[in-house]
Amino acid sequence: MQPEMPNVMTVSVSHIRHALQESYSVQEAANLSRIVCCEMLGQTAVDYYLGKDMILSPKEMQDLDTILARLRNFEPIQYVQGTARFLERSYHVAPGVLIPRPETEELVEVMLKEVPSGARILDIGTGSGCIAISLSKMLPDAKVTAWDISDTALRIARRNNEALQASVCFVQRDVLAYVPGSGEWYDVIVSNPPYVTESEKQEMERNVLDWEPFSALFVPDNDPLLFYRRIAELGKGMLASGGRLYFEINRAFGEATATMLRAQGYTNLRVLKDISGNDRIVIAER
Known part of the structure; x- marks a missing residue:
């Protein structure tokens, strides 16, 4: 047979x-x-x-x-696969967190050249955790804390933290409402907050608009620096003397972000361009 x-x-x-x-x-x-x-x-x-x-x-x-x-x-291929690469590591991603971008890799690469190995670092709006986890892995003596308002994002970030054997402390926190307590000090605050203005929606692809989290992408047209201003305000009470802010920004608002930070008393402002020649990173010192 x-x-x-x-x-x-x-x-x-x-x-x-x-x-x-x-x-x-x-x-x-x-x-x-x-x-x-x-x-x-x-x-x-x-x-x-x-x-x-x-x-x-x-x-x-x-x-x-x-x-x-x-x-x-038009679901992004990273969501379909369930993974995205960031600085040579694989991160779990799903609807509810932004897909890591090459520009954010550039931000972390700048930080790795400048941030002391034992720094106290806060990542605000961590999403998948890619910034915080990369810093934790590559600066193993650093103490890294990461905030996000989203339950979904924190669940995914914690999964990535465990899978990649990093040591980030994740905290659910609304940066716009948070009032810092005494003794909460950091040497570095980094953030890639929402920075796409609502009027820019018409320029975006469906796989972003239809799938990636609205709250992690967009800010009102009339207040594009909403999150940067609030984080800068917090930084004045949470950054140690000489501590730094590292921001990923909307390419249209490099000088506006720097001007706002100067007005809040920050010094040694730098606006760095990404690989495409766009203003993308702003660094300021308390």
């Missing part, structure tokens, strides 16, 4: 690419199909670029259909 053949199905790379071209440009569809085939379905890069068919089980085929449906609905 012949052995029963396993119940398998074949699917082609071109099928996946064409399915995604309904919603994406040819180049975007090619990039996404490579991730789906090689990183999610286990196809080798050689087989992918040769256009070889994949043999999938019914369960794998069902998973592929789900992946393609989510991508056609």
